[in-house]
Amino acid sequence: MPDGRVQVGVFLTHQQPAGRDPVEALAEQLSLVRAARDGGLDSVFAGQHHLPESFSHIQPLPWLARLAADAGDMRIGTGIHLLALHNPVDTAENFASLDAVCGGRSVFGVGLGYREVEYAAFGIPPGQKVRRFEENLRIVREMWSGEPVYADNDWCRLDGVRSTTRPAGRPPVWMAANSDAAVKRAARLADTWMINPHATTATIRRQLDLFRAERAGAGREPARELPLMREIYCAPTRERAVELARPYLAGKYKVYSDWGQDRVMPVKESFDRDFVELAEDRFVVGSPEDCLAALLPWRELGVDHFVLRTDWAGMPVGDALASVELLAREVAPVLRPAPAGPTPEKKDTSWTSASSSPSPTTAG
Secondary structure (H helix, E strand, C coil), X not given: XXXXXXXXXXXXXXXXXXXXXXXXXXXXXXXXXXXHHHCCCCEEEECCCCCCCCEEECCHHHHXXXXXXXXXXXXXXXXXXXXXXXXXXXXXXXXXXXXXXXCCCEEEEEECCCCHHHHHHCCCCHHHHHHHHHXXXXXXXXXXXXXXXXXXXCCCEEEEECCXXXXXXXXCEEEEECCHHHHHHHHHHCCEXXXXXXXXHHHHHHHHHHHHHHHHHCCCCCCCCCEEEEEEEECCCHHHHHHHHXXXXXXXXXXXXXXXXXXXXXXXXXXXXXHHHHHCXXXXXXXXXXXXXXXXXXXXXXXXXXXXXXXXXXXXXXXXXXXXXHHHHHHHHHHCCCCCCCCCCCXXXXXXXXXXXXXXXXXX
């Protein structure tokens, strides 16, 4: 943790129903940024997709650069940049520039991606994506160092170049991973694993053991941060939270299923299922007390940066704002400090609260 405390941020994908007025949508998303800032939250993240047929989706670099003007002292990051698809020189210079724009507070979140249409659009055979990803990460890091960089690839040739476009600070590399092999890759190559919001608690607990063992086996120190993404909606009552979140959260995962996101999950977990079953052990939907009962136990597994997505395509901005403000006011302050005593007593967390917790005593 950069300042020794647990951090709590928001993930603003900026996905909108196709055909939505982009200027109106941008204004609404910026209102969420300001609410997170004014509520004292610590970070804001945005993701990347190309050709998202089900949504309109602003690209993260212009979006993050714009929201940096309203983000105050919040950290700003990608969750994730599809590194294998892009030229590493362009990536290194653009993200170094973003780090300067946000005063050295950026996080370079990267991942492999899973959509075949994206790789086809960039002319990259699927069999090359891992090699390309790892090589691009090497080049980006070396360019940021200011030392001579060499590369002789089909997509990038460098003969001892030195980049003068360097980040203001040292952006940590957070690597998203779903499969066991990708988790091990994150352990070897990244500063930390950016834990995805899709997997069940049991899967994440098992993969954390893999991550730590692989990191130790590679002679690397324990990760200094452990970020966890979760789908969450907070309202005064559990019933109201479910009522407001369910249509849009269910719609998001229907699109994930259509895109094949679940095909890269361990044990081939399927998203093509009833919302009640899908929500079990994944989503956090309920009152502030429900949310804390679900999130606090993650700290026992070492999580020290919660990245919370509480806004999905089509959700009225007023509903998203209400959740951000309640999370900032009643949930984040309890998550941050070291607990002085036992965690709050867990209430019944049946599917209606869609609780996602590593505690075996908390039902899905």
